Amino acid sequence: MNDRHLTLVQHLQELRTRLVISVLALLVATAVSFAFFRQIIELLVRPARMGDPNVQFVFIEVTELLSTSFKVSMVAGLVLAFPVILYQVVRFVAPGLNARERRYLLSFLPLALLAFLGGVAFGYFVLVPPALRFLLTFGGDVATPMIRISSVVGLMMRLLFWMGVVFETPLVMYLLAQLGIVNARMLSRFRKFWLVAAFALGAIITPTFDPVNQALVAVPLIVLYEVGILLARLAGWSRSRARPAGTAESGR
Numbered sequence: 001m002n003d004r005h006l007t008l009v010q011h012l013q014e015l016r017t018r019l020v021i022s023v024l025a026l027l028v029a030t031a032v033s034f035a036f037f038r039q040i041i042e043l044l045v046r047p048a049r050m051g052d053p054n055v056q057f058v059f060i061e062v063t064e065l066l067s068t069s070f071k072v073s074m075v076a077g078l079v080l081a082f083p084v085i086l087y088q089v090v091r092f093v094a095p096g097l098n099a100r101e102r103r104y105l106l107s108f109l110p111l112a113l114l115a116f117l118g119g120v121a122f123g124y125f126v127l128v129p130p131a132l133r134f135l136l137t138f139g140g141d142v143a144t145p146m147i148r149i150s151s152v153v154g155l156m157m158r159l160l161f162w163m164g165v166v167f168e169t170p171l172v173m174y175l176l177a178q179l180g181i182v183n184a185r186m187l188s189r190f191r192k193f194w195l196v197a198a199f200a201l202g203a204i205i206t207p208t209f210d211p212v213n214q215a216l217v218a219v220p221l222i223v224l225y226e227v228g229i230l231l232a233r234l235a236g237w238s239r240s241r242a243r244p245a246g247t248a249e250s251g252r
Contacts, residue, residue: 014092045152093105123164127216130212130216131213134213187228
């Protein structure tokens, strides 16, 4: 009983240590990001300037620019500190996993990070410029756009975040198939529903209502789903190969 209690206390102490390190990394990264908040904001509003080089950003509240700078610094700090936080999470959960689960974890997390960054890059370079160009030039002969800085920065962060999330689709499908929760045949039958869901997500994620920008989100989602089906088929093939080996081992 004492050993079990001591083990629990040790786990709690380790959790506290991991949390303290993660919080300190986040605070330091946020402070560093705040020192460069002008460059970060300029990077976020650059796609809007590509749509309309003459666009002027304004703030209409006393604390608006300051609060936007803090928000941008916190998000950028989270991005900078994410490798440290991820490392602490892996170090905390790894002792409770077997060798196969640790191998899955160590291979899945870097791929998930790369997929997220790929989605952010797609959103920044492909999706956002035409969407903002449409928004900023629509009705330009009726009114002159004076965009709040907090509005365009918030829009950019939401779009880039959700594009990073949706690019995780193939990896999630592969992980579920590897765990035996779904298989390629089930996912193939769901394909027609995903086609509708992709355009629905395109309408939700994009800030415009025109079908062109919605298709810029929907088409990659459809392609990513097909990639996920291929990965699920690969996972099913690897599971079928591993099953006889496991049976042979249990028979010994």
